[in-house]
Amino acid sequence: MTNYFKNNIFWQKYLVTRIKREKKYGHKSIVIWFTGLSGSGKSSIANYLEKILFENDIHTCLLDGDNIRSGLCSDLSFQKLDREENIRRIGEVSKIMLEAGMIILVSVISPYRYQRNMISNILGKKNFLEIFVNTPIDICKDRDPKKLYAKAHAGVISDFTGINDVYEIPERPNLLLDGTDSLKKNSKKLIKILYDNNIISFNKID
């Protein structure tokens, strides 16, 4: 708040509030933040879950690292401080979408614990579910759909997460998913956690 006043900027209240939107949409808003190695299955799970939510009339938006880095964050590298800025921007966009009453699915490596804590601070702990997609790196390397692990091993890519850059495992995620389980099994767990947190009112998928 102090920063706003320091820069002569004043927060403007909106007439259409998050609470009004949630009431109209029939569900709460929240950010579901998928973290994990490249190739762990973040995008696949997020996409599968979003389709289920969408088909059940939930207002959703999916922010995927590759896509965000093609536009909003195309100026950023994979060095630590640029990853921080990437995460900060995605956090701020998510915060805007929370006010728009949506369920936001974010699929980004977000390898640093302090950066994930920053998200929790931007959004507020109760607005954020940290989902750790836990897949052994050897399986990620075998999958390697974009041939990025091969490039990192060949020395073509530097700062590659898990090879020549860190991935700090979440200590207390809201949910740990086994990234080798089926998309359906993992989505069921996610639907359950949304239901248990009173975000959505259904707890079944076909």
Ligand SMILES: Nc1ncnc2c1ncn2[C@@H]1O[C@H](COP(=O)(O)OS(=O)(=O)O)[C@@H](OP(=O)(O)O)[C@H]1O
């Ligand atoms: N050096 C390096 N390290 C990790 N990933 C790399 C790198 N270079 C390119 N890519 C591709 O970028 C995707 C990860 O972007 P993110 O925005 O999710 O990364 S981060 O959260 O800022 O760490 C990542 O997507 P996923 O494979 O879906 O995780 C890669 O496609």
Ligand SMILES: Nc1ncnc2c1ncn2[C@@H]1O[C@H](COP(=O)(O)OP(=O)(O)O)[C@@H](O)[C@H]1O
């Ligand atoms: N549960 C799974 N079982 C087998 N393969 C999977 C599974 N989840 C994802 N994959 C495959 O692994 C690769 C990486 O998945 P992706 O969702 O793109 O991971 P990430 O977004 O974490 O980089 C893709 O080729 C995808 O089809």
